[in-house]
Amino acid sequence: MERTLIGDLNKKVGESVLVQGWVSVRRDQGKMVFFDFRDRSGSVQGVVLPKSEAIETAKEVRSEYVVGVEGLVNKRPDKNINPEVQNGDIELEVQKLQVLSKAEIPFELGTETNLDTYLDHLPFTLRSQRAKDIFTMQGAILDAYRSSLRAQGFTEFIAPALVGGDAEGGAAAFKVEYFYDKTAFLATSPQFYKQIMVGPFERAFTVAKIFRAEKSATTRHLSEATCLDFEMGFIKDEREPMAVLEQTIKDTVKVISSAHGEIFTRFGVTVPLIPQSIPIFTLKEAQDIVAKEFNRAIEDTLDMAPEDERQICEYVKKNFGSDFVFITRFPTKKRAFYTYEEPSEAPLSRGFDLLFRGLEINSGAQRIHDPEVLIARMRERGLDPEKFSFYLEAFKVGMPPHGGSSTGLERFTARMLELPNVKEATSFPRDINRIDTLLSTDK
Amino acid sequence: MERTLIGDLNKKVGESVLVQGWVSVRRDQGKMVFFDFRDRSGSVQGVVLPKSEAIETAKEVRSEYVVGVEGLVNKRPDKNINPEVQNGDIELEVQKLQVLSKAEIPFELGTETNLDTYLDHLPFTLRSQRAKDIFTMQGAILDAYRSSLRAQGFTEFIAPALVGGDAEGGAAAFKVEYFYDKTAFLATSPQFYKQIMVGPFERAFTVAKIFRAEKSATTRHLSEATCLDFEMGFIKDEREPMAVLEQTIKDTVKVISSAHGEIFTRFGVTVPLIPQSIPIFTLKEAQDIVAKEFNRAIEDTLDMAPEDERQICEYVKKNFGSDFVFITRFPTKKRAFYTYEEPSEAPLSRGFDLLFRGLEINSGAQRIHDPEVLIARMRERGLDPEKFSFYLEAFKVGMPPHGGSSTGLERFTARMLELPNVKEATSFPRDINRIDTLLSTDK
Numbered sequence: 001m002e003r004t005l006i007g008d009l010n011k012k013v014g015e016s017v018l019v020q021g022w023v024s025v026r027r028d029q030g031k032m033v034f035f036d037f038r039d040r041s042g043s044v045q046g047v048v049l050p051k052s053e054a055i056e057t058a059k060e061v062r063s064e065y066v067v068g069v070e071g072l073v074n075k076r077p078d079k080n081i082n083p084e085v086q087n088g089d090i091e092l093e094v095q096k097l098q099v100l101s102k103a104e105i106p107f108e109l110g111t112e113t114n115l116d117t118y119l120d121h122l123p124f125t126l127r128s129q130r131a132k133d134i135f136t137m138q139g140a141i142l143d144a145y146r147s148s149l150r151a152q153g154f155t156e157f158i159a160p161a162l163v164g165g166d167a168e169g170g171a172a173a174f175k176v177e178y179f180y181d182k183t184a185f186l187a188t189s190p191q192f193y194k195q196i197m198v199g200p201f202e203r204a205f206t207v208a209k210i211f212r213a214e215k216s217a218t219t220r221h222l223s224e225a226t227c228l229d230f231e232m233g234f235i236k237d238e239r240e241p242m243a244v245l246e247q248t249i250k251d252t253v254k255v256i257s258s259a260h261g262e263i264f265t266r267f268g269v270t271v272p273l274i275p276q277s278i279p280i281f282t283l284k285e286a287q288d289i290v291a292k293e294f295n296r297a298i299e300d301t302l303d304m305a306p307e308d309e310r311q312i313c314e315y316v317k318k319n320f321g322s323d324f325v326f327i328t329r330f331p332t333k334k335r336a337f338y339t340y341e342e343p344s345e346a347p348l349s350r351g352f353d354l355l356f357r358g359l360e361i362n363s364g365a366q367r368i369h370d371p372e373v374l375i376a377r378m379r380e381r382g383l384d385p386e387k388f389s390f391y392l393e394a395f396k397v398g399m400p401p402h403g404g405s406s407t408g409l410e411r412f413t414a415r416m417l418e419l420p421n422v423k424e425a426t427s428f429p430r431d432i433n434r435i436d437t438l439l440s441t442d443k
Numbered sequence: 444m445e446r447t448l449i450g451d452l453n454k455k456v457g458e459s460v461l462v463q464g465w466v467s468v469r470r471d472q473g474k475m476v477f478f479d480f481r482d483r484s485g486s487v488q489g490v491v492l493p494k495s496e497a498i499e500t501a502k503e504v505r506s507e508y509v510v511g512v513e514g515l516v517n518k519r520p521d522k523n524i525n526p527e528v529q530n531g532d533i534e535l536e537v538q539k540l541q542v543l544s545k546a547e548i549p550f551e552l553g554t555e556t557n558l559d560t561y562l563d564h565l566p567f568t569l570r571s572q573r574a575k576d577i578f579t580m581q582g583a584i585l586d587a588y589r590s591s592l593r594a595q596g597f598t599e600f601i602a603p604a605l606v607g608g609d610a611e612g613g614a615a616a617f618k619v620e621y622f623y624d625k626t627a628f629l630a631t632s633p634q635f636y637k638q639i640m641v642g643p644f645e646r647a648f649t650v651a652k653i654f655r656a657e658k659s660a661t662t663r664h665l666s667e668a669t670c671l672d673f674e675m676g677f678i679k680d681e682r683e684p685m686a687v688l689e690q691t692i693k694d695t696v697k698v699i700s701s702a703h704g705e706i707f708t709r710f711g712v713t714v715p716l717i718p719q720s721i722p723i724f725t726l727k728e729a730q731d732i733v734a735k736e737f738n739r740a741i742e743d744t745l746d747m748a749p750e751d752e753r754q755i756c757e758y759v760k761k762n763f764g765s766d767f768v769f770i771t772r773f774p775t776k777k778r779a780f781y782t783y784e785e786p787s788e789a790p791l792s793r794g795f796d797l798l799f800r801g802l803e804i805n806s807g808a809q810r811i812h813d814p815e816v817l818i819a820r821m822r823e824r825g826l827d828p829e830k831f832s833f834y835l836e837a838f839k840v841g842m843p844p845h846g847g848s849s850t851g852l853e854r855f856t857a858r859m860l861e862l863p864n865v866k867e868a869t870s871f872p873r874d875i876n877r878i879d880t881l882l883s884t885d886k
Contacts, residue, residue: 101841126640131643161652178617202483213622223622398465
């Protein structure tokens with residue numbers, strides 16, 4: 001018999017079907033055994049009657065056993081109908097029950113109460129409804145984000161993960177033993193490569209892995225993360241990449257809220273609010289606002305502290321009906337070396353951040369396109385232009401004014417569902433203590 | 444004035460426009476200067492007349508200068524119309540010419556005659572029509588491949604690049620210095636993670652980076668490559684992932700041949716031939732055929748040699764009108780440890796390869812889903828099951844029969860356009876000798 005997906009059972013009332021999936025719950029009521037079966041399309045209740053030839057097997061089967069079920073799709077009597085759940089009006093009367101794989105589980109799925117337990121058992125806990133929702137959402141974000149950029153004329157390319165040097169000098173890079181005793185590094189950003197790709201394509205994007213060897217164990221750091229990066233040529237200033245980013249965010253939110261509204265409901269969070277235009281504040285404006293609104297002093301006027309980010313987002317949500325806010329005009333010296341300075345407001349730059357529900361999820365800027373200016377800036381920062389010869393060639397052969405931005409996929413996903421820790425928005429998170437299993441030797 | 448894309452100029456005849464782009468060619472004819480300008484949408488011829496205020500600047504501008512051009516879109520006189528090229532019926536009469544960036548180029552674009560020169564100057568040579576075509580095609584393959592899998596019910600996930608051990612024991616893995624003097628490795632495959640994802644999603648796919656520390660300098664090896672991997676649960680045998688793969692290949696070829704037919708034309712290659720069903724031969728059948736057809740002995744009957752692959756493809760193209768062929772029933776011992784053995788044909792396996800125009804571009808199989816069988820197989824191969832505890836948990840908590848496959852994006856792209864070297868199908872190739880620049884110290 002061909003397999004029927006559980007999501008299609010309501011079209012097969014009165015028919016015999018073959019269902020394949022997992023046992024989510026078994027309720028042994030003595031003579032009869034009830035099950036909740038699930039597959040990728042949903043869940044259904046099954047019942048094994050005392051006369052069924054499946055009754056012996058039903059007594060042996062436990063949670064997470066993989067089974068093949070032959071049975072009859074019955075309409076439930078009116079009094080047993082549950083309109084709140086999928087297939088709440090039908091029941092599968094089990095005639096044959098075949099065990100495809102046995103299972104021994106560490107605890108009931110969805111009962112893990114702390115993050116470490118969840119992470120220790122990912123091959124199991126990723127099956128929870130919560131985890132499935134998070135990564136269904138993440139897959140949809142990926143698809144929607146890329147589609148939006150394509151629609152805006154961008155070409156996708158593959159950026160490398162192995163790089164020759166810790167190019168930016170700032171972020172800590174992991175070292176790799178390469179051939180013939182050479183040392184390579186893991187990319188901390190696809191920045192140089194997407195700038196190079198402005199040459200062939202003007203508008204290029206990549207979904208790339210980035211690696212940070214920072215000894216930070218916070219709710220917002222990962223050793224390995226995924227970034228959604230784009231870069232575009234022939235811009236007047238940073239407002240053009242900001243507009244592209246805004247469109248991409250709008251398109252993404254629109255697609256996922258229409259396709260996955262039920263996930264927002266299950267997480268008890270609202271679809272993100274985006275007004276006609278995302279509000280834009282300079283760093284100074286934002287800090288003046290939070291100082292006034294929250295009646296406190298700003299400690300660091302050169303950058304946004306996590307508390308500044310949370311509070312400006314709270315303010316913007318209340319006063320502008322927006323879960324997003326742009327912050328601009330950071331000091332040039334606080335940004336990456338290739339950041340374009342705003343001539344009329346030096347020493348402030350044409351860099352920007354996009355905050356979403358209290359957290360920076362994106363950073364972008366217009367970049368320097370004149371190789372002489374770029375080399376001078378490198379020297380100011382103590383970087384050796386010789387080490388950047390490959391990158392610099394793109395500028396020497398004619399580079400248009402350009403800019404772009406980088407969105408952290410895990411942060412974006414985490415704030416979308418208001419997850420407290422970015423690790424929950426990472427299918428297999430790597431951090432200072434963990435690569436799948438804990439790294440400490442005394443575990 | 445707002446920028447007009449060169450591809451839209453034919454709608455603006457008689458109007459004044461602003462074009463921004465690169466100078467592809469400058470032809471100084473003394474009194475007048477002719478240009479070919481290009482942007483991401485195409486090319487147009489420009490002319491600077493003697494009376495134009497742009498004439499002085501026009502004399503200074505060289506190939507690859509980035510320019511802004513204000514001019515009048517003129518219809519060409521009939522005798523000057525060239526129907527063979529884009530915008531062959533119009534000409535841009537240049538009124539103002541602004542240099543946005545100067546350029547100094549190592550050679551004229553597209554004249555590089557060997558691969559090393561091309562690779563030495565990628566930030567420049569990626570701008571050639573040939574490279575743009577290759578990576579336009581690659582971006583389109585990526586998009587089409589993912590769309591096809593989505594349409595077949597697959598969920599995209601992000602596989603990690605940093606892993607805790609050289610899990611498969613076979614392929615050479617790069618070592619990474621991790622925190623606290625730990626050693627991590629770069630993933631040689633997302634295999635374990637996509638199998639784990641069968642638990643939550645049944646059907647999962649990932650576009651992942653893989654890294655191979657093999658000291659091979661061939662036309663088909665890369666140190667860093669991109670794989671298109673999927674895995675699916677509840678299969679009867681390997682024919683189901685083969686059918687999904689076949690559909691994905693068909694969908695991809697259909698999309699790219701319809702969207703980018705002109706690229707196939709420029710490369711002088713045909714759109715790949717795919718019959719109703721891609722032919723399937725066992726390893727033995729394939730080797731018997733090439734031995735007979737090409738009148739030669741088979742040296743290794745346990746695996747396909749590169750020559751076997753080329754010749755079976757030649758045979759299949761001629762006799763079945765197909766550029767693709769599946770090879771099955773490889774000996775289990777020649778495949779990865781998790782490969783399912785065909786009980787009726789032991790010691791042969793349920794593994795398969797897909798060959799495309801003479802090269803293996805995909806490898807797949809049904810996998811072992813019983814943890815006891817898997818552990819026994821590990822022990823046979825001298826692998827310690829303790830080191831696989833994370834992976835094995837997925838099997839202990841109930842794993843359905845499953846299988847999948849992995850396509851090499853660069854190989855797929857290379858064969859699509861019949862490129863002789865897979866490095867040409869890699870935007871920033873890494874190999875034993877090169878990460879952007881050559882690694883040898885005596886260069």
